Amino acid sequence: MKVIGIDLGGTNYAVGLVDETGNILSRIEGKTKVDEGPQAVAKRLSESVKSVMSNTGVSARAIGIGSPGSIDHEKGVVRFSPNFPGWYNFPLAEEIRTHTGLDVFIENDANAYALGEHTFGVARGFDHVICLTLGTGIGGGVITHGFLLRGSVGIGAELGHMNVLPNGPKCGCGSNGCLESLASATAIRKYVEDGYSRHIDSSLFKEKNASQITPKDVFEHAKNGDYFSLSVFNRVVSALSVAIGSLINIFNPQVVVIGGGMANAGDFLLEPVEEMVKDYVLPTMLGTYQIKLSQLGKNAGILGAASIVFERASKR
Amino acid sequence: MKVIGIDLGGTNYAVGLVDETGNILSRIEGKTKVDEGPQAVAKRLSESVKSVMSNTGVSARAIGIGSPGSIDHEKGVVRFSPNFPGWYNFPLAEEIRTHTGLDVFIENDANAYALGEHTFGVARGFDHVICLTLGTGIGGGVITHGFLLRGSVGIGAELGHMNVLPNGPKCGCGSNGCLESLASATAIRKYVEDGYSRHIDSSLFKEKNASQITPKDVFEHAKNGDYFSLSVFNRVVSALSVAIGSLINIFNPQVVVIGGGMANAGDFLLEPVEEMVKDYVLPTMLGTYQIKLSQLGKNAGILGAASIVFERASKR
Numbered sequence: 001m002k003v004i005g006i007d008l009g010g011t012n013y014a015v016g017l018v019d020e021t022g023n024i025l026s027r028i029e030g031k032t033k034v035d036e037g038p039q040a041v042a043k044r045l046s047e048s049v050k051s052v053m054s055n056t057g058v059s060a061r062a063i064g065i066g067s068p069g070s071i072d073h074e075k076g077v078v079r080f081s082p083n084f085p086g087w088y089n090f091p092l093a094e095e096i097r098t099h100t101g102l103d104v105f106i107e108n109d110a111n112a113y114a115l116g117e118h119t120f121g122v123a124r125g126f127d128h129v130i131c132l133t134l135g136t137g138i139g140g141g142v143i144t145h146g147f148l149l150r151g152s153v154g155i156g157a158e159l160g161h162m163n164v165l166p167n168g169p170k171c172g173c174g175s176n177g178c179l180e181s182l183a184s185a186t187a188i189r190k191y192v193e194d195g196y197s198r199h200i201d202s203s204l205f206k207e208k209n210a211s212q213i214t215p216k217d218v219f220e221h222a223k224n225g226d227y228f229s230l231s232v233f234n235r236v237v238s239a240l241s242v243a244i245g246s247l248i249n250i251f252n253p254q255v256v257v258i259g260g261g262m263a264n265a266g267d268f269l270l271e272p273v274e275e276m277v278k279d280y281v282l283p284t285m286l287g288t289y290q291i292k293l294s295q296l297g298k299n300a301g302i303l304g305a306a307s308i309v310f311e312r313a314s315k316r
Numbered sequence: 317m318k319v320i321g322i323d324l325g326g327t328n329y330a331v332g333l334v335d336e337t338g339n340i341l342s343r344i345e346g347k348t349k350v351d352e353g354p355q356a357v358a359k360r361l362s363e364s365v366k367s368v369m370s371n372t373g374v375s376a377r378a379i380g381i382g383s384p385g386s387i388d389h390e391k392g393v394v395r396f397s398p399n400f401p402g403w404y405n406f407p408l409a410e411e412i413r414t415h416t417g418l419d420v421f422i423e424n425d426a427n428a429y430a431l432g433e434h435t436f437g438v439a440r441g442f443d444h445v446i447c448l449t450l451g452t453g454i455g456g457g458v459i460t461h462g463f464l465l466r467g468s469v470g471i472g473a474e475l476g477h478m479n480v481l482p483n484g485p486k487c488g489c490g491s492n493g494c495l496e497s498l499a500s501a502t503a504i505r506k507y508v509e510d511g512y513s514r515h516i517d518s519s520l521f522k523e524k525n526a527s528q529i530t531p532k533d534v535f536e537h538a539k540n541g542d543y544f545s546l547s548v549f550n551r552v553v554s555a556l557s558v559a560i561g562s563l564i565n566i567f568n569p570q571v572v573v574i575g576g577g578m579a580n581a582g583d584f585l586l587e588p589v590e591e592m593v594k595d596y597v598l599p600t601m602l603g604t605y606q607i608k609l610s611q612l613g614k615n616a617g618i619l620g621a622a623s624i625v626f627e628r629a630s631k632r
Contacts (some may be wrong), residue, residue, distance in 0.1 A: 017420060057576065070600060077370065089568040093435065118326075125625070126468075127468070128467055128468040140566075141513060142566075144460065144465055144467070145463060145465070145466070147461060147463075149460055149461070149567070150461070150568070151567055151568020151569065152442075152443070152444040152568050152569060152570045152604060152605075153568060153604050154320065154568070154597075155564075155568050155600055155601065155604070156566060156567050156568030157566065157568075158568075158598055159563040159565075159566065160550055161562075161565040161566060161598050163480070163558045163562050163596050164482070164559060165482060166480070166481060166554065166558050173598050174599060175595060175596050175597075175598075176595075238482065242479045242482050245479060245491075246562070247472040247478050249472075249475075249477040249478060249567075250456075250458075250473065250475065250478065250563075250566070251465070251467055251469065251472050252466070252467020252468050252469060252470070252471050252472030252473075252474075252476065253468060254468045279492075280479050280491050281491075282435070282471075282474055282477050282489050282491075283489065283490060284386060284471055285347040288468060288469050288471070289468075303386075
């Protein structure tokens with residue numbers, strides 16, 4: 001069985017033709033151009049779907065879409081998304097079905113990502129999985145007892161908005177001290193700007209302006225022993241560890257997967273988190289879980305979207 | 317169908333004969349006498365089971381037991397429990413089956429409590445339920461998509477050990493800042509002892525010694541405007557609100573139930589928690605959940621245990 005996975009973002013999208021083993025047989029990327037309206041976006045995605053099939057001469061069985069925002073997965077509707085201004089209750093699945101003739105299934109992108117790890121990634125074979133994606137924001141996906149946790153109206157698993165520090169920094173959601181406000185790329189940028197404005201002596205500020213400094217820069221300078229970068233890094237590690245510790249006590253998972261761009265920091269991030277999480281888990285939980293870095297890389301979005309279809313097929 | 321519910325505690329136990337509507341037809345309480353060993357306890361419980369049946373002339377279909385500690389619900393084994401020193405991998409279900417001839421099902425007591433709320437309580441009819449029991453410790457039970465969340469080795473839903481204040485007070489589990497370390501009856505007793513030792517001026521200390529002051533006293537003095545009692549109360553409300561807010565963002569539940577002895581504080585506790593939780597939930601969650609106080613009262617344990625059997629029967 002071959003399926004289409006669509007990784008739909010606010011700026012870019014990617015469409016891939018994927019087989020059961022997670023090979024991507026053909027792949028197209030493009031600009032989403034949200035400002036042209038939802039119908040135009042649906043048409044553009046549909047044309048890319050046709051292209052990846054004609055490129056390979058293979059017909060797909062169905063299409064899976066990972067989309068940001070609040071998704072009605074039963075109706076295939078994007079209720080709304082901060083990334084898609086003006087989209088309200090847009091029947092994306094139906095539109096693309098009309099253009100392509102294929103069945104279309106949509107999930108929130110973080111949920112799709114978790115399915116991707118479960119089907120193709122480091123969480124393969126496990127029924128109790130927590131996924132965190134560390135990027136501009138922090139997304140979450142949970143598989144418990146083999147099923148995706150969606151919640152009563154499908155907006156659960158917002159792990160980036162667990163509170164890990166009451167009275168902590170303001171979060172984009174309006175609350176204070178959410179994991180996202182402390183450990184996302186956005187949070188790191190704020191720490192850096194704050195350090196810069198306080199004239200802190202750091203090797204970071206000798207190469208670039210504060211606004212050009214990325215989380216990757218901060219992690220590299222931290223590795224090289226820059227005190228300020230280390231302090232930023234430690235705040236990220238602490239917040240992540242508190243959240244992961246609580247999640248382990250709540251879900252008793254087998255695997256916690258750290259994905260997203262910041263997972264590229266590798267063992268330099270993983271090892272201190274593994275160590276510090278032990279401060280927050282119950283003694284009985286020790287030995288019951290592993291924390292792993294995602295291996296899906298830049299294909300995580302397409303594979304997650306494709307796995308929406310594979311998971312449905314496997315549960316029939 | 318009539319079933320037996322056994323509420324097994326470290327000090328006391330209660331056995332009840334329960335019908336499908338949650339009526340308790342007969343009830344016996346007694347001392348657990350853990351020091352006499354697990355076989356003696358199993359025999360005592362079995363005799364009480366026979367008594368409640370002979371009292372009413374009704375035979376039960378099966379027995380449900382809510383037990384503290386780590387339970388292997390598939391094998392009916394109490395792996396271990398801080399409340400039962402010396403019990404390791406004790407096959408409680410099998411022992412009681414031998415004595416009574418009835419099928420026996422065991423769950424962790426907090427999980428059983430959640431099933432009780434789901435079957436007979438304020439969470440009846442809902443598939444997405446969070447339960448917190450506020451007592452000496454804080455127990456948790458979660459029903460998500462209609463199923464009890466047990467986790468990979470059955471020790472999940474430890475909601476009392478979510479971290480709500482990194483570097484907060486030491487918790488019995490060894491960590492710092494768990495919900496239990498901030499909002500349990502034990503936490504309140506520690507706040508009171510600390511206030512007493514610092515010679516704080518409070519109406520609390522004019523009636524009783526610090527060691528005799530209960531959470532109920534603190535709540536009553538808080539209601540009457542005593543500043544120290546209010547400060548203790550506010551710490552409990554804050555910690556509860558942070559935890560409940562995170563749980564709503566994680567599970568997108570329909571109902572959050574607050575039970576246990578401290579739920580007797582009623583609206584005085586519920587209303588500020590309802591208000592403060594809004595500071596920690598995503599705006600999209602508003603309107604999707606209710607927070608309710610348990611109505612099961614002193615029968616919560618028996619009804620929870622009985623509902624283990626009713627839930628199994630309903631899912632066959």
